[in-house]
Amino acid sequence: MNGELRELRQSEIYEYIKGRSLTTIQNISEALRISQSTVRRDLKKLEEERKIVSFHGGVSAQVGDDPFPERKVRHPKEKEAVGVRAAQLVGPGELLYIGGGSSAYAFASALARRTDLKDVTVITAAMNIGNCFLENPGFQVIVPGGVLRTFDESMTSQMTIDGLSAFNFRRAFLGVQGLTVERGYTLPTIQLAELKKAVIAHTEQVVLLCDHTKIGLVGSYNICPAARIDTVVTDKKSAEADERKKIARAGVEFIDA
Template identity: 45%
Template sequence: MNDDLITQRQREIYEFIANANVTTIQEIGKALKLSTSTIRRDVKVLEKERRIQSFHGGVLANTCYGSFTERVTKNQESKHKIAEAAVSLVEDNDFLYIGSGSTTYEFAAMLGRRTDLNGVMIACAALNIARCFVGKKQFKVLLPGGELEAEDESMASKMTIDTINRYNFTKAFLGSIAINAKNGFSVPRLDFSELKSAVIKNSKEVILLCDHTKVGKVSAYKVCSIERIHTLITDFYAENETELQKITDYHVKVLRV
């Protein structure tokens, strides 16, 4: 994403939206002293740039913007520590679901290097995740099928969800775009919400992997309430401690790395 493609005014609008998590055209206008028509035009530009998403009644910052390569390299040290902690939770004979995303990709790559595990099955709806286990005979990998997203090699179609509903996972490792105590786990796309909801419904234990930039955020489509998450693995960030304590109050185990 190139900052040269937007104006200073559009940058100020984006920063206001990002700081607010979710806001409205009216709130932006009042704060920045801009007309509704100007904001609507700039929102269309920012949405085309994939920086924000608009929905009925409001707008929110797109915390998953950029190519997969850009997301992998962002907060890389934190993602490595989160993945390392997650890998330690995998046991013999687990049936895992690994969701798509940059942090879960780091987790899958690290898990693929473990040679001490036996009887582990893995389902994933992303080709880049599946590739982490090519040639690793200690793992059995299942691809649920469905329509492939060209950009991030993921699948979230009805066929994908129908197949997921036939599985019983011991552990689901999911990446997070946004999580907070009040709104739970949310994502920017309806199809991703439906897929992740199906995974959670069919999982004994749900483990969320997210760096500190996703904590306290909210996105357009709710996946589940906070009570459905068993473990949250995140990196330490002092400004998130109040929100993490609220999450802990819902009996979610929070691992800070």
């Protein structure tokens, strides 16, 4: 019975963390009326199970790599707003990289609707992103070769990374799985991490696209420090988040959709 109660308590703690992106032992203890020593023991177990990530100043839910159709329907209004606002940043003649993911897809869809742009070149490793521009002659789309993942219609192989080395991007618009001031920009898989590192190495300005739930989360693999990010386009619900304020103090510009 004690084991069942312990599992129930740990499940309750995990659900609390998931609902708040970034929190503290004290917050968990006070909200769930559990002693801080018990919370620490339960957090250790949850971290061993790779459900959470703890670090100085807080604890966050671990980020997973869910299928694209599942991510696309989460917070759709926020993602659409982010996409429309980010699309306004693009000017004629730009050479852009657009990453994969649901927020990037919303951005690509909004950008493809702009008929005032000419001579914009989009490089992407995601087939569904490239398909957004098929009916707009103002865009040239380049998709580097590689192994296609049916999971999310993207390519992350070494062949893809080698192909990206031929470009110097004006800006890269990238999706986010986790962003904190301490761990920076993070992603859930090593394949995605290596690809995004290669993109950032060839990019003048890095623009992250995300809804408010991603700020404060931590993925398994580090991409770059928060200070390397130039701009984050997100929805207004993140405006009062403490973690956002910390990231902004690292020199990151936030644009609210």
